[in-house]
Amino acid sequence: MKIAIVGNYGNRNAGDDAILSGLIHTMFTINKDIEITVFTNNKDNTDTVEGVVKESLIYKEKKSKLVNIIFSIKEILKLKQKFDIVILGGGGILMDMYPRDLPLYWFIVKNIVKRDGTLIVHGVGAGPLKTSLGKKIVKNILNSSKVISVRDEKSKKILNELISGNRSIEIIGDPAFGNEHLAISREAGVKKIGITVLPYFADYYWPEYDKEKFEQYKNNIIKLIHGLSENKNNQIYLYSTKYPDDHRLANEIYQETKKQNVILNEEILSPKSLIEFTQDLDLVVGTRLHSLIIGLLVNASIYGIGYHHKVEGFFGEMELENNFFKIDELNVDKLIEEINQSESNKNNIIKANSIYQSKFAKGVSILESVIEEKK
Incomplete structure (x- = not known):
């Protein structure tokens, strides 16, 4: 099974890249035999694990911006209808604050997913959406997606205004919560x-x-x-x-x-x-x-x-x-x-961690269901 992950990766943003690493770790935990390809802004700045293929969102090797765009389109079309599952996930990407990004994401995901493949929007943030073009592109993405999940209630509200039909949008924990970490005891005093x-x-x-x-x-x-x-x-x-x-x-x-x-x-x-x-x-x-x-x-x-x-x-x-x-x-x-007063409020943090773990588990369950259906 071939799976592509598309998002705002490789820009020396450790937060967005933590989403990617958490998502990859989660996917391999669900099924170790899947093949993952990541679309990133910079392959050299994107840390992945062995076996994950990296492709460029947009190529910048040429001298002219127009030539770069044409070359990028040709490279993306070489991967046309290659992937069984395409995951659009990685930070607050459903927004039009930066005009290049939304059209780029939409062009990639609509071309690389197979005709009988599945597109999912997973754990993203949404907004601001201020332009008619931005709203139109996001609406197309949502209508083409089998499953939609976001990280917060405001993002859900923004997308609900664009979505067609009686479709549900789930709120899940950020995919970065899938990263491995050690439980350590902290030094007292300082x-x-x-x-x-x-x-x-x-x-x-x-x-x-x-x-x-x-x-x-x-x-x-x-x-x-x-x-x-x-x-x-x-x-x-x-x-x-x-x-x-x-x-x-x-x-x-x-x-x-x-x-x-x-x-x-x-x-x-x-x-x-x-x-x-x-x-x-x-x-x-x-x-x-x-x-x-x-x-x-x-x-x-x-x-x-x-x-x-x-x-x-x-x-x-x-x-x-x-x-x-x-x-x-x-x-x-x-x-x-x-x-x-943070020490006296420590129990609130422990409770918050438990709440967010539950929300993250909901996202894992969504991914499990999509992968299981495609087997």
Whole structure:
């Protein structure tokens, strides 16, 4: 059985790549004899296991952008109707914030799935969808899919407005929860706090630049680090799951918060090294969603700064609303107060992990059913 996985992989985003590695591990756990091909933005930056084939989403070897597109189309059409199952999964990909991505995903999945094959949308995020073209493409994807699952209630609501007929959309746990990890005991006394940032409305990252919003967010993170570093038992780590964009901002913040107990992690993290790094933390304050998902996976306390509904949805699904803070309304003093009380709230994290494990198991059951049907 030939299975293709299509998503936003290979962009040095450890979160999206953790989705891929978790999905691959889950698929081989279900059936070790399947053949998996991954479509990625960069084959060299995509870690997989032995036996997994990597194909390019789009080829960039040629000099002209137009020539690249034509060449990419020809390469994709060589794989026409090759796969029994095609899985569209990998982060918040059903959105039109970046105009190239949606048409590219739709062109690939509709061409590589067999006539009697199965397309599934698995554990994705949806929105924003602001253009008529974006909505039309997503509607076509949904209508062509046998099974649709998302990570949060808001994504489900967005897609429900586009879907035809009386079809169900399931809410499941993020596929990154399928990654293997070790259960470790954490060191008593010193509290290791990891912080991830995102270039919110930065001119070098966001589709539109808003200096006021960017500076407000940056200054709030600086204030947070200054507040936490006053406790000498806190060891604070700035680390990045998206390189180089997040690391650029993390470095700027670090230069303004240099203290003995503040450390900048320079490593370009893979899914495996991200999990290993997070296992050693007691607590994660994350703007990037997957720093929080991996934090929960290893039972660290987590606090989210929400720049997108997917972050708020993640905390809502786990009944951890008190651990969520909206990015434009961030009360740093309140966040520090919550962090200082994290030990007394540890049972909430254990409960949240159990809730999310159940949601992840629901996603595994969906994959099992699709694979079993195709045997």
